[in-house]
Amino acid sequence: xxxxxxxxxxxxxxxxxxxxxxxxxxxxxxxxxxxxxxxxxxxxxxxxxxxxxxxxxxxx
Numbered sequence: 685x686x687x688x689x690x691x692x693x694x695x696x697x698x699x700x701x702x703x704x705x706x707x708x709x710x711x712x713x714x715x716x717x718x719x720x721x722x723x724x725x726x727x728x729x730x731x732x733x734x735x736x737x738x739x740x741x742x743x744x
Contacts (some may be wrong), residue, residue, distance in 0.1 A: 685704070693722075694722055717731065
């Protein structure tokens with residue numbers, strides 16, 4: 685899915701999506717993550733169940 689497609693499905697501005705992808709933000713509001721998950725067709729629980737969010741993979 686392209687950034688534009690995610691924008692169209694989620695309503696999250698393309699600039700915000702780009703900044704998240706490019707790690708330009710130190711943090712992202714849960715509301716934005718929720719909206720992006722809706723656009724992706726997944727639940728927020730599924731999103732955070734990703735191995736990327738396991739404690740061993742998080743930066744201190």
